[in-house]
Structure formats: C-alpha cells, structure tokens
Amino acid sequence: MNAPTEPILDIRGLRTVFRTRGGEITAVNGIDLTVGAGETVALVGESGSGKSVTSLSVMRLLTRNIGSIAAGSIHFRSKDGRSRDLAVLDEQQMRQIRGDDIGMVFQEPMSSLNPVFTIGDQISEPLRVHRNAARKSAMEAAITLLEQVGIPDARRRAGQYPHELSGGMRQRATIAMALACDPTLLIADEPTTALDVTIQAQILDLLLKLQRERGMGVLFVTHNLGVVAEIAHRVAVMYAGRIVEQGPVAEVFRNPRHPYTLGLLASMPKLGEATRLKQDGQKLAAIPGVVPSLANMPGGCAFSPRCRFAIGACQAGVPMLESVDAVHQSRCIRWQEVGQ
Amino acid sequence: MLIALSMLIFLLLRLTPGDPIDAYIDPNIPMSPAQLTELRSQLGLDRPLPVQYLAWLREALSGNLGRSIQRMDQPVLSLVLSRIGPTVLLMGTALAIAIVAGITTGVISAVRRNSPADLSFSVLALVGISSPAFLSALVGLYVFAVRLNWAPSGGMLTPGAAFSVSDLLHHLVLPAALLSIAQAALVMRYMRASMLEVLNQDYVRTARAKGVAEFWVIAKHALRNALLPVVTLIGSTIGLAIGGAIFIESVFNWPGMGLLLVSAVETRDYPVIMGATLIIGGCVIVVNLLTDITYAVIDPRIKVG
Ligand SMILES: Nc1ncnc2c1ncn2[C@@H]1O[C@H](COP(=O)(O)OP(=O)(O)OP(=O)(O)O)[C@@H](O)[C@H]1O
Numbered sequence: 001m002n003a004p005t006e007p008i009l010d011i012r013g014l015r016t017v018f019r020t021r022g023g024e025i026t027a028v029n030g031i032d033l034t035v036g037a038g039e040t041v042a043l044v045g046e047s048g049s050g051k052s053v054t055s056l057s058v059m060r061l062l063t064r065n066i067g068s069i070a071a072g073s074i075h076f077r078s079k080d081g082r083s084r085d086l087a088v089l090d091e092q093q094m095r096q097i098r099g100d101d102i103g104m105v106f107q108e109p110m111s112s113l114n115p116v117f118t119i120g121d122q123i124s125e126p127l128r129v130h131r132n133a134a135r136k137s138a139m140e141a142a143i144t145l146l147e148q149v150g151i152p153d154a155r156r157r158a159g160q161y162p163h164e165l166s167g168g169m170r171q172r173a174t175i176a177m178a179l180a181c182d183p184t185l186l187i188a189d190e191p192t193t194a195l196d197v198t199i200q201a202q203i204l205d206l207l208l209k210l211q212r213e214r215g216m217g218v219l220f221v222t223h224n225l226g227v228v229a230e231i232a233h234r235v236a237v238m239y240a241g242r243i244v245e246q247g248p249v250a251e252v253f254r255n256p257r258h259p260y261t262l263g264l265l266a267s268m269p270k271l272g273e274a275t276r277l278k279q280d281g282q283k284l285a286a287i288p289g290v291v292p293s294l295a296n297m298p299g300g301c302a303f304s305p306r307c308r309f310a311i312g313a314c315q316a317g318v319p320m321l322e323s324v325d326a327v328h329q330s331r332c333i334r335w336q337e338v339g340q
Numbered sequence: 341m342l343i344a345l346s347m348l349i350f351l352l353l354r355l356t357p358g359d360p361i362d363a364y365i366d367p368n369i370p371m372s373p374a375q376l377t378e379l380r381s382q383l384g385l386d387r388p389l390p391v392q393y394l395a396w397l398r399e400a401l402s403g404n405l406g407r408s409i410q411r412m413d414q415p416v417l418s419l420v421l422s423r424i425g426p427t428v429l430l431m432g433t434a435l436a437i438a439i440v441a442g443i444t445t446g447v448i449s450a451v452r453r454n455s456p457a458d459l460s461f462s463v464l465a466l467v468g469i470s471s472p473a474f475l476s477a478l479v480g481l482y483v484f485a486v487r488l489n490w491a492p493s494g495g496m497l498t499p500g501a502a503f504s505v506s507d508l509l510h511h512l513v514l515p516a517a518l519l520s521i522a523q524a525a526l527v528m529r530y531m532r533a534s535m536l537e538v539l540n541q542d543y544v545r546t547a548r549a550k551g552v553a554e555f556w557v558i559a560k561h562a563l564r565n566a567l568l569p570v571v572t573l574i575g576s577t578i579g580l581a582i583g584g585a586i587f588i589e590s591v592f593n594w595p596g597m598g599l600l601l602v603s604a605v606e607t608r609d610y611p612v613i614m615g616a617t618l619i620i621g622g623c624v625i626v627v628n629l630l631t632d633i634t635y636a637v638i639d640p641r642i643k644v645g
C-alpha cells in the first residue's frame with residue numbers, strides 16, 4: 001500500500017472549542033493531519049477523544065452557536081484544483097463543497113437517513129443539489145449507485161423507505177449517498193460501529209473497493225484498531241483532543257512509540273486470542289484509569305495519570321510531537337524508551 | 341360511538357331539572373292536570389326513558405330527527421343541516437388561520453431559538469393559550485368592531501344587501517381570527533418543540549452534509565418530520581374548538597350550529613339539541629378519521645388501512 005504524497009486535505013493547528021454551560025471546553029487542541037489523494041488515513045482513539053469533532057470541523061457542521069473553530073487552518077483542494085481554507089470559507093462556498101467534493105458517512109445508519117423520504121430520493125438529492133440534475137435522471141443515477149454499493153434489486157429498493165431496509169443495507173445506502181457526486185475526499189465517521197461483525201466486514205470490503213476504484217482520499221474515524229490494519233495507509237492516534245502518535249499503519253503497529261498506542265494495541269484481541277485468554281482465566285490487557293474530562297485536563301501530558309512510563313517531567317508541559325523518523329511521530333518525551 | 345353519544349345526551353337532558361312538557365305549553369293558558377296527562381301520553385312522555393330513547397333512535401336511524409318544538413315545527417334535520425355551512429366556514433377559516441400562523445411562527449421560533457422573534461412569539465402563544473375564549477372574543481369585538489370599526493360586529497352578511505363574497509369575508513375575518521387564537525397558540529408551541537427536537541436529529545445533519553441549502557434543510561427535511569405530532573394535535577383540538585365556535589357564534593350572532601344549539605338550550609328545544617349534538621359528534625369523528633389519514637400520508641412508516 002503506497003501512499004501518494006500530494007495532500008488534498010491539510011489540517012494545521014486545528015483547535016475546536018465548545019461553549020457549554022460549564023464554560024468553554026477545547027475538544028480538539030492543535031491537530032495537524034493530512035490526507036493525500038487516494039490515501040486512507042485512520043483516526044483512532046477512545047470515545048470522547050475528539051475524532052468526530054475533527055471530522056465535523058472539516059465539514060463545518062459543528063453545532064451552531066455552541067461549537068466553533070477557534071484556531072488553525074483546514075486547506076482542502078477541491079475538484080477544480082483550487083486549494084481553500086475551509087476554516088474561513090463562507091457558508092455558501094462551504095455548501096458547494098459538502099456532498100460534492102467531500103462526502104460523509106455517519107455512524108448510525110438508522111438515524112442518519114430521513115424516515116419520510118425514499119432511499120432513491122435521498123441518494124439522488126446531492127445530484128439535484130450540485131449537478132442540477134432532473135428528478136428522473138437523478139433517480140436513475142441513484143439506482144446505479146445502489147447497484148455499485150452492492151444492493152440487489154436496486155430499482156425496487158430505491159422506492160422504499162429507510163425502515164424497510166436492514167441496517168447493513170441502510171449503511172450501503174448512506175455510502176451511495178456520500179458517493180453520489182464522486183467526491184475526492186470521503187469522511188467516514190465510525191461507519192461500521194453500529195453493525196454486526198459480519199456486516200462490518202462486508203461494509204469495510206465495500207469501502208476498500210470503492211476507494212481503490214475511485215482513488216478517493218478517505219478519512220476513516222474508528223476506535224477499532226483491527227479495522228485500521230485492514231483499510232488504512234496511515235494512522236493518527238488521538239487522545240484527549242490531541243494527536244499523540246501518527247505514522248504509516250505497518251510502522252505504528254510494529255513499532256509503537258507512545259504508551260497510549262501501546263495500550264491500545266495490547267487491548268486489541270488477536271484472532272482467537274480472546275477465547276484462549278478466557279479459557280486461561282486471564283483478562284484482556286486494558287489501559288488502567290479513564291479518559292480525563294476535557295473540562296479539567298491535567299497539566300502536562302494528558303495521558304500521564306494512566307501511563308506506566310510517566311515520570312515527573314511529564315507534568316512539566318504538554319510534550320511536543322517528536323519525530324521517530326521521517327514519517328512517524330510521537331507526543332511522548334520518553335518515546336525512545338517506550339519502543340524498547 | 342354516535343349511538344353512545346346520543347344515549348348520553350338523551351340521559352343528561354332528562355336528568356336536568358325541568359319538565360320537557362313545559363316547552364309545549366303556554367304558561368298564560370292554565371291547564372288542568374288531566375289535560376297535562378293527556379298531552380304527555382300524546383307526546384309519549386309517559387313511557388319509560390329507555391322506550392322513549394329507542395323510539396327516538398328508530399326514527400333517527402331512518403333520517404327523521406323529529407321536529408323543532410319552538411321553530412314552527414320545522415324538521416330538525418333540515419334545520420341543523422342549514423346551519424352546518426356557516427359553522428364549517430367559520431371553523432374552517434379559523435383552522436386555516438391557526439395552521440398557517442401556528443406553523444410559521446413555530447418554525448421561525450425553533451430555527452431562531454432565543455432570538456427576539458422567538459421570545460415574542462412564545463409570549464404571544466402563552467397569552468393566547470391562557471386568555472379565556474369569552475375574554476378574547478369580547479375584547480376583540482370591542483376593539484376591532486366597536487372602537488376601530490374595522491369589521492362588522494355581527495352577522496354573516498349585511499342584511500338586505502345582495503350576496504357578495506367580499507361582504508361575507510368582511511363579516512368572517514374577525515370571528516374566525518378570534519376563534520383561531522387558542523388553536524394557533526397551541527399549534528405554535530407544539531411546532532416549536534417538535535421542530536427543535538427534529539433539528540437535533542442525525543438525518544438533518546446528513547442533509548447538511550449533502551450540501552442542501554439551509555432553507556430546504558428546514559422546509560423539506562425537518563418540517564415534514566416535525567409536522568407529525570402537530571397533525572395529531574390539530575386533529576384533537578378541533579373537538580375543543582367546537583366549544584369556542586359555539587361561543588363566538590353567539591357573540592357575533594353567526595348563524596351556525598352554535599347559535600342554534602344555544603337558543604335550543606335556552607328554550608328547551610329537546611329535539612334540536614339532540615339533533616345538533618349528534619351532527620356535531622359525527623363531524624368530530626370524521627375529522628379524527630381525516631387526521632389519521634393525513635398522518636399516514638406524511639409518515640410512510642404507517643400503512644393506510
Ligand atoms: N455538541 C457538543 N456540545 C458540547 N460538547 C461537545 C459537543 N460535541 C462534542 N463535544 C465534546 O467533544 C468531546 C469529543 O467528542 P467527539 O464526539 O469528537 O468524540 P469521539 O472521539 O468522536 O468519540 P466517540 O468514539 O464516542 O464517537 C466530547 O467529549 C465532548 O465533551
């Protein structure tokens with residue numbers, strides 16, 4: 001898996017904040033992340049680490065009046081070759097990018113489809129919005145898309161409502177919807193989390209196939225490292241609003257340089273291992289402690305309270321993202337020892 | 341359903357103090373007890389109540405609701421039917437005003453939550469819900485008809501003038517608007533709450549993620565879903581609105597069922613009370629049926645039939 005170099009998405013120093021009743025919280029704190037054309041980048045991390053906020057920031061779909069981008073830039077190269085900073089684009093221009101240059105697939109296939117419109121109607125909508133397609137030709141295109149995402153009997157399905165489809169089919173339909181205008185970037189926010197394991201594998205295969213066929217860049221949000229190994233070129237590990245380690249998937253898996261990544265890898269069951277451990281009466285290694293709340297973040301390294309490598313110096317300040325090598329970085333002052 | 345309603349009314353009417361026979365006699369002509377007894381048996385009032393009811397029911401089922409006692413022996417059916425038109429016109433207009441005003445303000449309030457517009461609509465709705473019908477009707481009559489002289493203070497048409505639609509509308513607007521107040525306020529509050537909930541749904545975010553313009557996100561994706569509970573509400577308020585209509589009709593002397601019913605009650609015109617209630621009950625049932633059908637049309641998850 002060779003990652004092409006030219007980035008279509010280039011996030012620099014992104015900081016996203018939410019104004020809540022308890023005060024302002026920083027959900028994403030200075031993220032640098034790139035996605036190349038045709039490259040799949042996985043964003044992993046525990047619940048609440050800011051993965052969804054990152055992807056919603058790119059789409060500029062944060063809850064209005066509550067969430068906003070406080071700092072940083074999000075340069076995106078649209079199909080016409082122009083590179084613009086999405087962080088400062090006006091709503092009108094942003095709308096032209098959403099659904100056309102960037103497609104998005106959400107976690108819950110049940111609730112992310114509108115219950116009162118037909119599948120075909122919803123899939124053809126981006127074409128009507130962005131391509132000015134007539135209702136009829138847009139519907140034909142929707143049927144073709146449904147076939148491409150592997151839905152049998154597509155013509156009949158197009159006339160059905162979301163509640164008439166199974167969860168896996170619905171997720172295929174939302175993928176078809178995101179791909180309708182042939183985007184160059186697909187953002188998939190935990191697209192398989194809500195599905196059965198067997199359906200998960202099918203949807204992953206489908207995404208992998210579509211990504212290769214279309215040469216899209218994919219930002220794949222997940223908390224499942226097994227999924228990462230299967231589909232991504234590069235991986236960025238998030239913890240409490242920051243990226244703590246990133247690099248090519250094979251490199252990070254073989255040679256993790258952040259204690260958090262190490263913990264995540266250790267808590268990931270290998271095939272058959274979970275049952276073997278159970279028989280031996282052992283538990284799967286879990287990271288002790290809980291994710292700190294964003295409202296009262298510990299000073300210094302946010303992971304240090306849970307880290308077995310932690311030393312006094314970890315509290316001194318937030319560690320820099322240090323280079324392990326040209327393509328691999330870790331936000332740990334002891335990354336050299338972590339690797340041993 | 342209707343039969344149960346008619347039984348209830350029949351019973352209630354007979355339980356009220358007073359003797360139906362009083363309605364038939366002229367107090368100025370003294371009658372001997374023997375004459376009274378004869379009149380009773382002639383009218384069938386000496387039979388036991390259930391027998392009287394069954395006699396009425398048998399006739400009613402064949403389309404004969406009896407004759408009015410007070411109004412020169414007019415058949416009740418034609419009397420009631422002639423009053424349906426004006427009442428339906430009044431209530432229909434009020435309903436249309438309530439739906440349009442309630443939905444528009446509800447949506448604006450939800451979309452511009454906590455804005456000055458939202459606050460003023462919400463306060464108005466609260467006032468509308470809490471002011472009793474008789475108060476708003478009388479205040480409205482006084483302010484708009486008496487002081488400002490914008491609209492006539494009563495009737496449906498100018499007496500003696502040739503019929504014209506504009507004359508009708510001129511008479512219609514004020515009572516319809518006043519009648520719509522409570523319903524509009526209710527619809528607004530439900531619409532606002534329902535819209536706020538829908539705007540938080542994932543599919544609304546999906547629509548935005550497709551690049552749908554915000555206006556259509558609201559008007560197409562959110563509105564259709566947010567309308568579902570409001571349709572049920574509208575259906576169930578129509579029954580309540582009938583009470584308001586009866587009142588408005590008496591205040592504005594609108595020649596509808598309400599006016600008929602009120603004068604029938606005043607004069608103890610039992611056959612008319614029975615007939616009018618029965619027809620009103622029938623209308624409420626039809627309206628509820630229409631509500632269910634509308635609901636099924638906008639929500640594909642519900643199968644018609
Ligand atoms: N609408 C919001 N209002 C207030 N705070 C929010 C909002 N959305 C997200 N946050 C904050 O941002 C943090 C990160 O949330 P985010 O949804 O990005 O987590 P995640 O990594 O996607 O987790 P998950 O795996 O559960 O999806 C949350 O802990 C929450 O405190």
Ligand SMILES: [Mg+2]
Nearest residue numbers: 051052053189
């Ligand atoms: Mg998430």
